[in-house]
Amino acid sequence: MSLRFSLMGPVRAWRDDEEIDLGPRQQRAVLAALLLNNGIRLSNDQLIGMVWDDPTPSAVMALRTYTYKLRKLMPELDLRSKDGGYTLRAEVFDDCRDEPFVGMTSTYFEAQRVRVANERLQCREALLEREMDVLELQKHVAAFPHRERPRALLMRALYREGRQAEALEQFHQARALLNDELGLEPGPDLREVHAQILRGELTVQRRPEQLPPDIDDFTGRAEEIARALDTLPRTVGIAGMHGSGKTALAVRIGHLARDRFPDGQIFVQGHDVASELLRAVGVENPVGDRAALWREKARGKRFLIVVDDLQDPVSVKDLHVPGSAMILTSVRRWNELPGVTWLVIAGLAVPEAREFFAKIADPARLAAEPELVTRVLDRVSHLPNPIRVLGGKLSSRPRFTVAMLLRQMERETALGEAVPSDCQAVLAPMDKADRQLTGDQRHLLECFTRQGAEEVDVCEAAAMSGGDVAAIELLMEALADVHLIEPLELGRYRIPSYVRIYYSLRTPALTS
Incomplete structure (x- = not known):
């Protein structure tokens, strides 16, 4: 069983899918104050000051009663008391749709409401900056007409769509509003976007979406995937022989992790990795120290980068930027690269190889000859790429049995240089x-x-x-x-x- 909590709307708690009655308002306020300071020790005096604006002498006893009742309601709750204070560690889930701390009336919670509202507004605007959706930006500007950052983003988004006149009109609307209502001129960011549009110098950074499509019949590698997801955003390396499915694994990990890297995904093949990364974010024909230029462009952003078939470790050595992640694939494990967690893969595990083969060829035909399937898979060391070719070959020949496929493989092995095209594809x-x-x-x-x-x-x-x-x-x-x-x-x-x-x-x- 697991506990989870929400601070948006009334303070609430669930054990699995069942909601827990948290008791009276001040008891919920004690829990809310502890959850807001998740993992931080709060003294009795600090907690009392958060829950009560004008505490009476009985507040200490009330605090002890409320913490006792919270423990009784939730025995598994990690609520610890030590040296006249309390520490709580818990999972807090917030959907951001409601106002926070509904029903909490102390000065502390009023201040926290303002702080959380401002953080939510900034997060929303950061998301709008990444997506640059004109309609969503227009809605946000209408809701918060005095905020200049979303107005500047809307001007950029309109300009990117070729709507230059509308972009300039947004500046004039903002200027009139600020003058009439606040007696102010637009700030430097808004003025700069306006000037760049007039000079024809405005550029909008691309949001790259270069990750190849995931493979529907991807099979296995659960342990490697789990380890990679735990490692990101630190660099992950995938090493293995040709045909072991390194690229497919990197792409699968990338799709599973892409939501953690909202500034885009970049897929690179080649020796000049820094130049490819810069081109992906709109820097054409970069000159000078390209690694330093990339670090400058990526600073403060979260990109997911896949460098496929790395040939030279020097080409990626100075490209790491905190917050962004890199997945490398290579036949060779480059031990000289610092800070890389390497996953070395070979053939699939036997059950996974059989499962993958059955996704490509007719499962009923394979089930009729299980021992021969084992021999076919053994011949290609359970490697995904040769299995895919053999499965496709079997599917393309409806009258073939696995025994026929195996006899053909053995005959082709003895042919020397006269290797048929199907065998060439396998090899x-x-x-x-x-x-x-x-x-x-x-x-x-x-x-x-x-x-x-x-x-x-x-x-x-x-x-x-x-x-x-x-x-x-x-x-x-x-x-x-x-x-x-x-x-x-x-x-x-x-x-x-x-x-x-x-x-x-x-x-x-x-x-x-």
């Missing part, structure tokens, strides 16, 4: 990985395939390849860094089946 992630290897690294993997090795230690690898043990150890660690072999213990590694299958296609041509 495309390995093609990309292979192009990034050195000749010595590739030779080592081909040696493992010739020998049929599934696990190998450094000495065995040296014997297979004819290389020096120290040099081979460096090659093995480099292959482990890009997830083409998996470290089991010091000096011993496993070669995933997906990697073995790929190099079995290359090896016959090399040894013929």
Whole structure:
């Protein structure tokens, strides 16, 4: 069971979905004062001064009675008393639709009402600034005609829509209103927007919405998603071999977290990350120190940034801005980057791989041959991208069974260089990985395939390849860094089946 509270309208509390009767007004006032100072110790005198404007000597006893009754009403309430004071920690839920602290009449609550109302107004205007919706801004300006900030925002929004005359008319209306009712001239912000429009120099910062669409059949990775959401806005890195679904995972996390970053989402692929970020917020052809310019543009804002397939850690090293979040994807884990929480992913867990396969291919056909489904998934090391290709292939051939699919995969493995297009699609992630290897690294993997090795230690690898043990150890660690072999213990590694299958296609041509 959980407790939650609201201070908007009358002070209220719920246990799960059932509302709790909080008792008389002053008892609710004691609870409200504690909730307003959530986690802060309040002395008896402080609490009494908040609840009563003219307390009588009996106020101390009344306070003790009210706190006792609150504990009795809510035994699970984290209300602690120590050294003549009280501390409360609780979850407060506010929908901002009602006036706060209804029924609370002390001077303290009157002052808090003014403070909360002003904070709500500022939050509303910050939201309007992010969204720049003309209709909503017009409603807000009509409700608060003397506030200059929303008037300036409305002028910007109108100008952005090509309604320059209407934008200028807003300035003249504000000037007449302030002159007639307050004897004032518009302030510097309103005057500056007016002057920028007249000079044709007004620019409106873009709100980027670049996050790719989420994938409907995304499956698994619950632990990684939970850890990433807990880590943001600190930087999250996702590392794994080609085909493991790093980009799909980053996009899924981005969509789940996007509401926490209202200034926009930016998706970057490329080496010049700083320039791409600046272009996303409207800075074309940036010059000078682009990382410093980005930090200046992003200061005080909350952006969600996904840098996909990071190739050079230097390109992101100086781009972090407090409040904004960055998600990096990379084959390699860049340990030299400070402050990054790395998630290393490989194939899906076995149940998740089967679930994902069944979302793409006919579940009934898969259920009829469960052992063969296991063999198909094992051959591609449960990696999402090859599973998607195989599921699509099976769906496109209604008369195919899983056994037929498996026989075709085994026959294609023995064909050497004559690889059909479907097989090429399944192995495309390995093609990309292979192009990034050195000749010595590739030779080592081909040696493992010739020998049929599934696990190998450094000495065995040296014997297979004819290389020096120290040099081979460096090659093995480099292959482990890009997830083409998996470290089991010091000096011993496993070669995933997906990697073995790929190099079995290359090896016959090399040894013929």
